[in-house]
């Protein structure tokens with residue numbers, strides 16, 4: 001088996017904090033959107049100065065930043081795009097992610113030197129489409145999620161273009177956002193990145209003349225979330241995807257927390273590195289770590305062809321098992337105490353989980369907590385508050401704290 005080519009691990013960066021988490025935990029590249037022209041409108045997204053700062057942090061660490069310009073653009077968007085594309089060019093972004101052919105044409109004209117990735121929203125499912133986009137000047141394709149590994153491998157053999165595939169995160173019941181359900185039901189368009197996920201709602205049947213009487217819709221006695229997909233998790237198939245020649249592995253989730261991004265990047269980083277070094281794989285631990293931050297059961301989607309058992313028809317999502325509650329900023333060598341910047345309330349008696357790059361998860365109860373002046377406190381309540389925490393572990397700055405909730 002040839003696993004020698006190192007694929008790029010690409011992580012979502014909805015905010016600067018998520019960008020830093022992704023980089024600290026080993027992402028080779030991040031993708032992010034500006035305030036305009038990008039899907040995932042609710043994920044925070046970057047102003048141009050924030051983007052500049054993100055680029056500085058990433059480039060200093062030797063990582064890449066790809067910017068999404070992947071809306072299905074209307075005429076008024078096209079009118080305003082050249083100025084924005086030129087600004088991205090001036091900032092020195094490493095790549096653009098585009099789905100609309102009009103935007104692609106504009107990007108080729110306005111900033112021909114920036115490499116172009118074709119977004120999964122373009123729904124590339126065959127080698128002829130891949131060849132089409134190669135001829136249009138794209139250097140990479142994010143393939144549609146609806147492909148088997150065999151199909152991916154054939155596209156790779158057939159067309160000299162880089163391939164990126166989704167390996168982890170939410171699935172869309174349609175071909176990646178090509179769906180009007182959210183627009184029709186809530187006025188929020190999936191094609192503009194504002195999907196309200198009505199495919200995950202609970203549905204019932206109502207007969208017109210009997211309003212208020214809900215008849216259950218269910219495939220069997222278990223429930224009625226008929227369109228609710230499980231989340232993609234390809235950890236067990238990373239060796240096969242590397243063998244298939246995939247150039248980049250993409251993690252979904254620009255709206256997820258920094259803790260989620262770090263936890264998922266950590267696992268896939270370890271997996272890729274161990275495969276490349278021909279070391280033993282630790283699948284059991286990796287799956288457990290991914291399940292810690294998951295809210296839905298996992299599926300391998302279309303990896304083997306038609307997905308089986310890919311929907312969770314019992315419920316829309318499970319409660320989180322761990323809540324992101326702080327970041328270690330420093331450690332006092334004398335006392336061993338950790339200086340923690342708080343994100344969500346935690347206090348004496350809570351159980352904490354520590355997320356560090358390349359380390360198994362470590363846990364311990366909170367037994368000593370102090371304010372910035374070292375006065376004992378019961379609870380750290382205020383976001384961004386600095387508190388001191390007793391710990392048996394010599395944790396380093398950047399370690400993320402999760403409060404165990406389940």
Ligand code: SF4
Pocket residue numbers: 171172173174176177178179180181182190195196197198199200
């Ligand atoms: S409603 Fe569901 S199927 Fe439709 S775009 Fe949103 S996530 Fe996809």
